[in-house]
Amino acid sequence: MKMLDQLKTIEEDALATLAAAHDAAGLEGWRVAVLGRKGSLTHALRGLGQLPRDERPAAGAEANRVKDRLEAAFSAHQEVLQQAEIAATLAAEAVDVTLPGRPPSLGRIHPSNAVLRRIYAIFGQMGFQVYDAPDVELDEINFQLLNIPPDHPARDMQDTFYTKDPAVLLRTHTSPGQIRAMRQFAPAPLRVILPGKCFRYEQVTARSEFMFHQVEGLAVGKGITMADLKGTLQEFANQLYGEGRQLRFRCSYFPFVEPGVEVDMDCILCGGRGCRLCKYSGWLEISGAGMVHPVVLRNGGYDPAIYTGFAFGMGPERITMLKHSIDDIRYFFSNDVRFLEQF
Numbered sequence: 001m002k003m004l005d006q007l008k009t010i011e012e013d014a015l016a017t018l019a020a021a022h023d024a025a026g027l028e029g030w031r032v033a034v035l036g037r038k039g040s041l042t043h044a045l046r047g048l049g050q051l052p053r054d055e056r057p058a059a060g061a062e063a064n065r066v067k068d069r070l071e072a073a074f075s076a077h078q079e080v081l082q083q084a085e086i087a088a089t090l091a092a093e094a095v096d097v098t099l100p101g102r103p104p105s106l107g108r109i110h111p112s113n114a115v116l117r118r119i120y121a122i123f124g125q126m127g128f129q130v131y132d133a134p135d136v137e138l139d140e141i142n143f144q145l146l147n148i149p150p151d152h153p154a155r156d157m158q159d160t161f162y163t164k165d166p167a168v169l170l171r172t173h174t175s176p177g178q179i180r181a182m183r184q185f186a187p188a189p190l191r192v193i194l195p196g197k198c199f200r201y202e203q204v205t206a207r208s209e210f211m212f213h214q215v216e217g218l219a220v221g222k223g224i225t226m227a228d229l230k231g232t233l234q235e236f237a238n239q240l241y242g243e244g245r246q247l248r249f250r251c252s253y254f255p256f257v258e259p260g261v262e263v264d265m266d267c268i269l270c271g272g273r274g275c276r277l278c279k280y281s282g283w284l285e286i287s288g289a290g291m292v293h294p295v296v297l298r299n300g301g302y303d304p305a306i307y308t309g310f311a312f313g314m315g316p317e318r319i320t321m322l323k324h325s326i327d328d329i330r331y332f333f334s335n336d337v338r339f340l341e342q343f
């Protein structure tokens, strides 16, 4: 019977070419060629109607069997190809979860803050509290109440940034915090350090920035003398730079202290013999200081006939520069990680 032979040939050919289909395109080509509207099997099925009546049932049954068989083979082969494709993708895009990860880079304490923390700890042991005073200050407190009236020549050395209100400026030093602390505590005895940012309107160079830190110290009470100032700063120098530091107090002038001094320490690099760091003097300047001026004490609310006090002001960037032989203050605030990572 011709029809049965034809179906058998179609089935065998189709199964053979299906096995040769290796991808989605080949599979689709096979489906169109065999099961599609103009496909070989479809064509044979259309021929069933022309068969003699008695041959039709057997041929029809066989045709349905072949159609089911080919459709099932198609689905099975499609499944095989899809699985192969998934496996290939997984192999190509595999992540090796056993590789060590990239460590996140950790931030660190800025060198200015690191020294500030050391300074807090050292003065904290000596009973000094940290007192916060504002960066934006009144002209009155930054200058006038510290014995620097509007026409005073000391103002020339501390030009600053002003706001639209001429009475309000960015503080040029931490000394105005003295007035704020005294006014809060008077007439109780007081021991504070006042750390923070200061601002100067001046050219930025290796030695001067328009913004920097200072730490002010202030002690007020009954019977405080210059010996207390010397002892306090000596202890500070010993703790920060090592035991046995030599200090030298030179007469100087600051409007808010009387007497006023500049405090030098024997050079940490050469120990006093003279070198480039100390400009061959043997000494490094570490602080301005003095006994609080009676006018300033009174402005802070203390009776200068009963109370005395000492004050000092130092720059933590300068201290850090000395400690690590840093030759340019601009490194501190230019955010270059190559510099910051070294600390």
Ligand code: DAH
Residues within 6 Å of the ligand: 172, 173, 174, 175, 216, 217, 254, 256, 257, 260, 287, 288, 289, 290, 291, 311, 312, 313, 314
């Ligand atoms: N305020 C001064 C300055 O910025 C530093 C200073 C000197 C502070 C003497 C003091 C002091 O408390 O007694 O130049």
